[in-house]
Amino acid sequence: MRTFRKLLTVIILFNAARIFTSCCECDETPVRFTFRSIDVRNLDNKGEWAIVTASNNMAPEAVAFEVSLFDSTGYFGYAALQKALLPGFSKAMAFRCDCSIPFQATSYPESIVIKTFFAINDTIQAGADVTGCFVARSSGNGTISGLYQSVESVFSLARDKIYYDSGVETVQLFLMPEIKTDKAKFEISVRLSDGRILSGNTQTINIRQQ
Amino acid sequence: MNSLKNITVAFALAGMLTTSLGLKAQIGKNGNETFSLGVHFSGRSIFRNPQPAGSSIDFMNYLGDGKPVQTCGLINLVFGMNPVPGWTISTTLSINSSMAPGQMQISVMNLPGDTLQGWHLGWKTSLVMFPRYLNEFNRFHIERDSLLFADLNHNYRQRLLYDACLSVMPVAAFRGEKISLRVAAGPGIAVFMPFSERIEQKKPDGNFRRTITYETEASPAAVLAAETEVYISLFRVRHTEGGLLLRAGSLLSYRQIRYRETVRTWTAENAETRRVSPGRQFSSLTEAGGGFYVNF
Incomplete structure (x- = not known):
């Protein structure tokens, strides 16, 4: 019996040691970064879910874009650089203790202005501010699944936001009114809380009239 | 999930009730307490009168497999006891083909003088709760909203809908040498x-999105409940008696499932809510079966 107890004690201590060493204290101190770049990509929203596409053709009721704000030295930038310079296997990166690195922007997007280069219909002419014609979705933010949010409410969620593993703020924008012309192009300007404005243009979209 | 929780709580309460009364029975002074165990198989048929699809969904149309008549088999485990003469408390747990005890019935019966032979009158209160499957109710939208991706959830849309019935019935009972009979019928809710x-x-080919949320209400309905039990005694050894048990019962009602429908288009803020009260459908549940019982 005594032998059994000793054996049990050793096994328990061994497993306890394993538990202690497997625990890891993650550094939760956010790494500060600054939004310096903006990237606008086309979304294919013909199907059930929106996906990024390189095509410049869109249906008149499915005009959608994805806007990304990031630090030019962020992971978003690294990924693009590695693809260009390093053939074969890309560099493997592991986080110590599997900790996600928290990122926090020094400034946050405060507002957005979207202007159209072309007329959308008879009432919305070229050069008009069409921000109110868009609704948005933000990846990673809680929302009623399946629905959009107003553009303002999506950006309000970015205030003091902690980004894990990538300091990229991504917002998907969806145009509500149907485009009655055959071309579309927009200028998207994001005003940051420090007063800077990041602007980007969409590609010229060919509207596939049905 | 809440319904499942309610069922679990009800089972727990039933267990606590029967356990506590059972303990009380065991320490009773008069020594007349009897317990009974039974197992029987029964067939159940649920009929409802389906209505044509209207502009709003009627969940009653999607109960079961959508056909007017559904049938199933059940294995029923019955535990009963008489803590004092004239009073009977019984619990029935029923297991369907999924082998889960999803149905229960708790009843309390007062039948003065039932230990004596002859006719007796009394009353019975019964609470029965059983699950019903609600299947593919999204077919309503697939047929109505043909210009949209009518349901972005591609899973098989099925949920358990619990149906609860509380009834109070007068009972007429006959106790003979070999055969005992109980007949009860009365109103319920x-x-x-x-x-x-x-x-x-x-x-499709558009950004337009909307969600439709249904929140149903309890939708109480008057019920006419009736049941018959026949006990055929096959053996008696000292204080133990056993035999065959035959049971049949029926619930008749006009049912509906009222709900609030909220349609949100584009954003959550752009919502419209309305209350929908579909017409009542005649619905009946009939069950009959037989098995064995032991009183001790």
Whole structure:
């Protein structure tokens, strides 16, 4: 019996040691970064879910874009650089203790202005501010699944936001009114809380009239 | 999920009730307490009168497999006891083909003088709760909203809908040398446990999205309940008696499932809510079966 107890004690201590060493204290101190770049990509929203596409053709009721704000030295930038310079296997990166690195922007997007280069219909002419014609979705933010949010409410969620593993703020924008012309192009300007404005243009979209 | 929790709580309460009364019975002074165990197989048939699809969904049309008549088999385990003469408390747990005890019945019966032979009159209160499957209710939207992706949820849309019925019935009982008979019939009230469901839709080749949320109400309905039990004694050894048990019962009612429908288009803020009260459908549940019982 005594032998059994000793054996049990050793096994328990061994497993306890394993538990202690497997625990890891993650550094939760956010790494500060600054939004310096903006990237606008086309979304294919013909199907059930929106996906990024390189095509410049869109249906008149499915005009959608994805806007990304990031630090030019962020992971978003690294990924693009590695693809260009390093053939074969890309560099493997592991986080110590599997900790996600928290990122926090020094400034946050405060507002957005979207202007159209072309007329959308008879009432919305070229050069008009069409921000109110868009609704948005933000990846990673809680929302009623399946629905959009107003553009303002999506950006309000970015205030003091902690980004894990990538300091990229991504917002998907969806145009509500149907485009009655055959071309579309927009200028998207994001005003940051420090007063800077990041602007980007969409590609010229060919509207596939049905 | 809430309904499941309610069922669990009800089972726990039933267990506590029967356990505590059982303990009381065991320490009783008069020594007349009897317990009974039974197992029987029964066949159940549920009929409802389906209505044509209207502009709003009627969840009653999607109960079961959508056909007017559904049938199933059940294995029933019965535990009963008489803590004092004239009073009977019984619990029935029923297991369907999924082998889960999803149905229960708790009843309390007062039948003065039932230990004596002859006719007796009394009353019985019964609470029965059983699950019903609600299947593919999204077919309503697939047929109506053909210009949209009518349901972005591609899973098989099925949920358990619990139906609860509380009834109070006068009882007429006959106790003979070999055969005992109980007949009961009376009014009751039945409710469907509330639930909520959501349909998400999107326009093909378009950004348009909307969600439709249904939040149902209990929708109480008057019920006519009736049941018959026949006990045929086959053996008696000292204080133990055993034999065959035959049971039949029926619930008749006009049922509906009322709900609040909230349609949100584009954003959550752009919502419209309305209350929908579909017409009542005649519904009946009939069950009959037989098995064995032991009184001790």
